[in-house]
Amino acid sequence: MNSVLDHALQYVSQGFAVLPLHFPFEREGSLRCSCGKDGCRQPAKHPFGRLVKNGLKDASRDPETVQRWFAGASLNIGIVTGAVSGIMVLDVDPRHDGDATLAKLEAEHGPLPPTWRFLTGGGGEHILFRHPGGTVANSAGLLGPGLDVRGDGGYIVAPPSRHISRRAYAISVDHHPSDVLLAPPPDWLMQRLAHRNPAAKGTPQARTDWRDHVGATHVEGTRNTALASLSGHLLRNRIDPFAVLDLMLCWNRIHCTPPLDDDEVSATVRSIARREIDRREARHAG
Numbered sequence: 001m002n003s004v005l006d007h008a009l010q011y012v013s014q015g016f017a018v019l020p021l022h023f024p025f026e027r028e029g030s031l032r033c034s035c036g037k038d039g040c041r042q043p044a045k046h047p048f049g050r051l052v053k054n055g056l057k058d059a060s061r062d063p064e065t066v067q068r069w070f071a072g073a074s075l076n077i078g079i080v081t082g083a084v085s086g087i088m089v090l091d092v093d094p095r096h097d098g099d100a101t102l103a104k105l106e107a108e109h110g111p112l113p114p115t116w117r118f119l120t121g122g123g124g125e126h127i128l129f130r131h132p133g134g135t136v137a138n139s140a141g142l143l144g145p146g147l148d149v150r151g152d153g154g155y156i157v158a159p160p161s162r163h164i165s166r167r168a169y170a171i172s173v174d175h176h177p178s179d180v181l182l183a184p185p186p187d188w189l190m191q192r193l194a195h196r197n198p199a200a201k202g203t204p205q206a207r208t209d210w211r212d213h214v215g216a217t218h219v220e221g222t223r224n225t226a227l228a229s230l231s232g233h234l235l236r237n238r239i240d241p242f243a244v245l246d247l248m249l250c251w252n253r254i255h256c257t258p259p260l261d262d263d264e265v266s267a268t269v270r271s272i273a274r275r276e277i278d279r280r281e282a283r284h285a286g
């Protein structure tokens with residue numbers, strides 16, 4: 001099983017929804033994202049729009065569609081996480097101390113059960129678990145630095161995709177689907193997520209919840225909601241709308257992965273500011 005197509009069909013036979021992603025290609029001696037954009041923020045990691053116009057929504061579990069996408073192509077593969085594929089994934093990023101965070105959690109709660117693991121082209125690891133039911137929110141850093149969760153509405157870049165650094169994503173030989181069963185997540189993990197995840201609790205109310213909310217990292221699927229709730233919070237507390245816009249533009253770059261476009265941030269803040277101003281005027285009029 002070597003080709004991208006073989007892997008994609010294997011994933012589909014396991015019930016995973018897959019989608020084509022952009023890939024690295026050589027130009028003038030260096031690797032670039034196949035989207036061709038100079039400042040691509042997710043090189044070789046984002047949906048291949050020509051085949052999946054609606055991104056994750058167009059992911060497929062149909063072998064014929066997958067055959068059509070991947071036969072003879074040099075595309076990268078994404079696996080959609082969450083209930084649609086029956087999986088949730090722990091994303092360990094050692095560049096942000098994810099391995100240390102996981103080691104600390106395992107020392108406290110006991111080791112993770114044997115389950116499938118994929119080695120990422122960026123030097124990290126994706127640890128797959130059976131989806132526990134209900135909603136699993138995407139989160140970044142809520143379990144600790146460098147340890148993210150890909151749940152409903154998320155996706156991972158899967159083996160044998162190629163990373164922009166030239167390394168390939170690979171299935172860990174010690175945690176291979178042919179030898180190891182996909183395990184359910186340990187209870188302690190789900191308890192920690194339920195406890196620590198502001199997204200799961202909706203808009204924060206208490207002051208300490210706001211601190212978690214501001215400090216968390218937000219991924220695709222939670223970025224817009226977080227931006228909207230945070231701008232609303234500041235505006236309701238009578239912070240000048242121009243100051244709010246500036247703060248949110250900075251916050252977006254630090255706390256959203258990948259960051260939203262500046263235009264999108266401006267549009268959201270503007271629309272919330274307008275609503276807030278209307279609300280104040282209505283109150284004064286009444």
Ligand SMILES: [Zn+2]
Pocket residue numbers: 022033034035036037040041042043044046
């Ligand atoms: Zn790109």
